[in-house]
Structures are given as structure tokens and as C-alpha cells.
Amino acid sequence: MCDKKIYESINKIQAALAKTGISKDRKNQQQGYAFRGIDDVYGALAPLLAEHGVCVFPRATERTCVERQTQRGGALFYVTVRVEFDFVSSIDGSVHTCITYGEAMDSADKATNKAMSAAYKYACLQTFCIPTEGDNDADATTHDIAPRTPGAQKNVVYPTVDQFKEMLSFCNTEDDIKELLNKQRGNPNLQSLVPLATARKNELAKAANVAAMDAFIEENKDM
Numbered sequence: 025m026c027d028k029k030i031y032e033s034i035n036k037i038q039a040a041l042a043k044t045g046i047s048k049d050r051k052n053q054q055q056g057y058a059f060r061g062i063d064d065v066y067g068a069l070a071p072l073l074a075e076h077g078v079c080v081f082p083r084a085t086e087r088t089c090v091e092r093q094t095q096r097g098g099a100l101f102y103v104t105v106r107v108e109f110d111f112v113s114s115i116d117g118s119v120h121t122c123i124t125y126g127e128a129m130d131s132a133d134k135a136t137n138k139a140m141s142a143a144y145k146y147a148c149l150q151t152f153c154i155p156t157e158g159d160n161d162a163d164a165t166t167h168d169i170a171p172r173t174p175g176a177q178k179n180v181v182y183p184t185v186d187q188f189k190e191m192l193s194f195c196n197t198e199d200d201i202k203e204l205l206n207k208q209r210g211n212p213n214l215q216s217l218v219p220l221a222t223a224r225k226n227e228l229a230k231a232a233n234v235a236a237m238d239a240f241i242e243e244n245k246d247m
Contacts, residue, residue: 028118030111033076038152040072062141065148077114082107082144087136087212088181092129103128103135107143111151122147182211185220192224201225 073080086106094100104127111120126143128135148154183191188208195201205221208214 028113028120029115030078030113030118030120033078033113033115034111034120034151036076037069037072037078041068041152041154062145065145065154069148069152079112079114080144081110081112082140083110084140086181086184089135089210089212094131098131100129100131101135103130103139105136105139105143107140107147109144109147109151120151122151124150182208182213185213185216188213188217189220192220195224196228198225198228201228 084105084107086104088104090102092100092102104125106123106125109122109124111122112118124143124147126139126141126146128138128142130138188204191204192201195204201221201224205217208217211217
């Protein structure tokens with residue numbers, strides 16, 4: 025049985041980072057703590073990944089987005105992503121997969137990008153055993169969030185496209201499909217779910233027509 029080169033390469037990168045580390049040269053302006061940013065991680069890892077033949081491929085499998093409000097009344101988008109990172113050896117194609125979650129907030133359209141960067145940063149920190157020294161920041165800014173009020177939107181976890189397909193398989197009536205689809209109003213994959221719901225509806229209608237025809241034939245076969 026041959027060895028998987030990916031683990032040898034990861035170990036060599038760990039050894040290199042154990043000597044040099046990644047310093048905390050950035051500072052959170054609101055709370056004053058030092059941290060290492062995503063660019064610091066990229067800068068330290070890029071040459072080592074190339075040197076030891078390791079490619080990193082991200083695959084986002086889940087995403088949730090909740091709109092919050094700042095103390096000043098502005099909109100703030102809170103995004104959580106679940107990302108699988110494949111660390112692949114260019115030497116023999118062996119793979120090690122690391123799964124992490126990334127969380128971030130932004131007042132415009134960068135929350136998902138920040139969450140993906142956070143997921144990558146912590147996947148690398150954990151995979152290559154980079155010391156954190158209490159570094160638990162999500163990014164360089166601290167957001168001022170207004171307290172939740174009764175009835176405020178909760179953090180809803182929506183099903184993925186594949187999970188929705190499975191849920192549709194248990195829908196046996198058009199009303200079941202409508203009820204399931206109505207629950208996906210805030211799902212970021214909604215546009216991909218509607219055609220699936222329509223297909224399931226047509227499938228049920230076709231099955232009903234076939235059943236009706238079979239029943240008619242059975243009733244009249246002796247005439």
C-alpha cells in the first residue's frame with residue numbers, strides 16, 4: 025500500500041510554519057486587539073503550498089444570511105457558510121478534506137466573501153497547526169448591532185438544493201409542494217428550487233392520470 029503524499033506535504037508545511045509562524049501585524053480599530061488577516065495567511069502559505077505541491081480547492085455546501093440592524097438603523101448582513109476544503113497533492117493526487125464554517129458581517133455585498141475568507145483562514149490555521157494565541161477574530165472590524173426585538177427574524181437554516189430534492193420526494197400532493205416551497209421564501213437557492221417543485225408537481229399529475237386511466241381500463245375490460 026503506497027503512502028499518501030498529501031500528508032507528507034502537509035507535515036513539511038507545518039514544519040516550515042513552526043519556524044517562521046505568521047505574525048499578528050494588523051489591529052482591530054474598535055477593540056484594539058492584534059490579529060493576522062487573510063492576506064497574511066495567503067502570503068505565508070502561497071510559496072509553501074507551491075513548494076510542496078499542494079493545491080487547495082474550496083467547496084461551499086451551505087450558506088445562511090440574516091439581515092440585522094445597526095444601532096444607527098442601517099442594514100447589516102450576517103452570513104454563515106460551511107465550506108469543504110480539499111488539500112490535494114500534485115504528486116500523487118491524494119486528498120485530505122477539511123470542513124470549516126466562516127461567519128462575517130457587512131453592510132453591503134461583501135459578507136459572503138468575508139465569510140469564505142474566514143473559513144479558509146481557519147481551515148489553514150487548523151490544518152497546518154499555526155499558533156493562534158487567542159486569535160478568534162472574524163475580521164478586522166467590530167459591528168455595533170442593535171438588540172433583537174420580539175418577533176425579530178431568527179437565523180433560519182435553509183436546505184440545500186439536494187436536500188430540497190429529497191424533501192420533495194415525500195410530497196404526495198400539490199398542496200404539500202406549495203407548503204414546502206412557501207417555507208423557502210428566504211432561501212438563497214430559491215430560483216433553483218422552483219423548477220424542481222414544478223417538475224415534482226408535473227410528476228404527480230402524470231402519475232394521477234396514469235392511475236385514472238388504469239382504473240378506467242380495469243373497470244371496462246369485460247365490456
